[in-house]
Amino acid sequence: MKNVILFALMGLAFILAGEFQSWSFSLTILNLCLISAVMALGVNIQWGYAGIFNVGIMGFAALGGAAAVLVNAAPVPEAWAAGGVGILASGVALLAVIGLIVLIRRKLSGQLRRYATIIAVIGGFFVIRLVYDPAVEAIESIDPAKTGFLGGLGLPIIFSWAVGGVFAAGGAWVVGKVALGLRSDYLAIATLGISEIIIAILKNEDWLTRGVKNVSTLKPAVPTAIELQNAPWFQDLAANFDANVIVASGIFVKLSYAVLFTIVLLLILWLSEKALKSPWGRMMRAIRDNRDAAQAMGKDVTRRHLQTFIIGSAVVGIAGAMLTTMDAQFTPGTYNPLRFTFLIWVMVIVGGSGNNWGSILGGFLIWFVWIEAERFGPLMMELVTSGMDPESPLRTNLMDSAAHLRLFLMGAILLIVLRFSPRGLIPEK
C-alpha cells in the first residue's frame, strides 16, 4: 500500500510540474526518468542481487550511445574505400596478437613464457599501429567537417538499443574477467578506470564516432515535430483537441518516446522480477549474503558474479542507447561521472537496493529532484542572499553557481538515506 502511495505521489509531482511549469517540460523529465529507471535497474541487478560495486556505469552508458551511432548513422562509402580495409586488417591483426598471446600462455612455461608474452605485446602493438595509423589518417581526412568517420549501418536507430546492450555486455565481460576475482574495492577502482578509458576512446577515435566533433545527424526513432506539423492527419488531430499544432507536435513526440521507453522499462522489470524470484535469484542472494557458504554449497561465485555483472551492464547499455536515441545526437564530451555514475548510485540506494520497484522509484525521484533543484537552487539562493546588496560580488558569485547546490543536495540525500534508512524507500522483501 505504501508503495502505491509513493508512486502516486511521484505521478502527482509530474502533474504539478506539468500544470505549473509546462507539460513539455514535465514530459522531458518523465522521459529521462524512464531512462534513469532502466539504468538504476541495471545497477540494482549488480548491486542488489550480487553485491557488485560498479562505478563504471558511465562507460557502459556511453557504449550504448556509441551503438546508436554505429547502427543509425549513414555509412560513408568514401571513408570505407579509403581506410576500411586498413581498419579491418588492424582488427584482424589485433585478434591475431591476442591469439598469439593466449597460445604463448598455454604452451610455454616459466621465464620463457613471461618474456615471450612481453615481446608479443610490444611487437603486436607496433605491428597493429603500422596498419592502423595510415587507415585512420585516410578515414579522418575524408571531409572532416561533415564526416571523417566510417559512419554506421544506416539502420533504424531502435535496433541500437539491443546492440547497445550487446556492446556493454562485451565491455563488461572484459572488465569482469580482469577484476571480478578481486575484492570489492579493487573492482570499484577498476570499473572507475575502465569507464574513463571508454570515454577517452570515444572522444579520440574520430574514425569510429567522430570523437568530440559529435554525431548530430542521427535519425530519430519517431516522427519529428516538423514532420508532424506538416502532416495533414496531425493537423486534424490537433484541431480536434483544440490545440496549437506546434505545441501539440512537441508533446506528441515526447509522448511517443515515453511510450517506447515505458515498454522497455516494463519488459526489463518483468524479466528482472522473474529472475529474482527464480532459483537463480535465490542463489544470487545467497552468494551476496554469504559468499563462503554459497561457495561451500558448490556455487561458482566468480562465474555467477561475472554473469550478473554482464547482465546488469547490458541493461545500462540499453539505457545509454535510449538516451542517445532521444537526444538524436551523440556527444562524448557530455559524459560526466557525477551525473552518469554516481547519480545512478544515489537512485539505487535511495530507492532501495535489492528491490526493482525501489530502483524505479529511486530513478524517478532522484532525476526529478536533480532537474528541479537546478531550477530551485537559484531561487533559494535569492532568498538566502536577499538581505545583501544586489551588486555585491559575493552575491553575484553565489547566484551564478547556485545551480551547483544540487550536487550538495544529492550528497546530503545519499548520506541521510544511508545513515537513517539504509534499506531505502522500498526495502527488499
Next chain:
Amino acid sequence: MTDILNALALMSNYVFVPGLAYGSQLALGALGVTLIYSILRFSNFAHGDTMAFGAMLTILATWWLQSMGISAGPLPTALLALPIGIAGTVLFVIATDRMVYRYYRKVKAASIVTMMASVGVMFVMNGVVRVVIGPGEQRFADGERFIIKAREFKEMTGLAEGISIRTTQAITVLVTIIVVAMLFWFLQKSRTGKAMRAYADNEDLALLSGIDPDKVVLVAWIIAATLATIAGTLYGLDKSFKPFTYFQLLLPIFAAAIVGGIGNPLGAVAGGFIIAFSEMGFTYAYKRFVAYVTPGDWVPDGLLQLLSTDYKFAVSFVILVLVLLVRPTGIFRGKVL
C-alpha cells in the same frame, strides 16, 4: 656528443622535470588515501574532492592576502596561505568524520558501506567547491614564474635544447620532500605515529595495549586533510585549479596507492612516481629525441608517440591491472583489499 646532451636535455625538459612534479603531487595524494585505508579501512572516494576543497580554501586565502598587499616575494603567495587552507580543511574533514564516518565505525559497517558514504561526502564537497568558487578554471600562481628559462639554459650551455624549470615545479618537489620526511619521522619515531602503525597492523592488539582509537582516527584525518590540501594546492599552482580535474585525479592516485602496496606509505610515494613517469613516458612524442640519438639525418615520419595524451588514464589503469594480476599486494607488499 652534443646530440646526446641535446637529447638528454629534451627528455629532462618534457618528461623528467614535469614527471617529477606530477609524481610528487600524486605521491602526496596517494599517501592520504593509503593512510585512511590503513587506519579506517575503506577506500576514500572523497579524497580528490578533499584536495579540491583544500586548494579552494588556499586560493581564497591567497586572494585575501593579496588584497592586503602581502606577498611572498619571488615565491607564490599561496605558500603563505597554505596554513589557513590546511586549518580549514582539517576542520571540515573532522566534521565529516563526526557526522558521517563515526557512525559506521561504531556499527562496524562493511567497508563497502563506508565507501558508499564517502561517495556522499564527495558529492557534498564537490557541491560546496562549485558553489563557493565556481566550476571554472582559476589561476593563482604569482611571484617569479621560472627558476631557469629555456633560453637562459641554452645560452649557458650552448645546447640547442633548453631546460626550463618553473618555480612551481621546484616548490612542488621541495615541499613534497619536506612533507614526506616529516610524515615518515612522525610514523616511525613519535609515540602517536607508533600507535597509528600498531593500530593499522592489528586493531585488536592495539586496543588491548591501551591505544585510544578515537585519537588515532582523529590524527589520521588531520594528516590526510593536510596532505590533501598540500597536494591540491601544489597541483593547482603547477597546472591550474579546476574542480573537475581533481575528481579525475582520483584514478591515478588510487593506482599509485595500490601499485605501491596499499597501506604502505613508502609504496604510496614510489607508486606516485611510477604512475607519473609512465604517463609521461607513454604519451611523449619521441620524434625529436630519436632524431638526436640516431646518427645522420634520419628523421622518422610520425610523431613516434606511443599513445595520445588523452589516454593517460589508460596508462595508470593498465599498470594498476598488471600489478593486481601479477602481485596483488603491490610492489612494497602492502595489504590486499
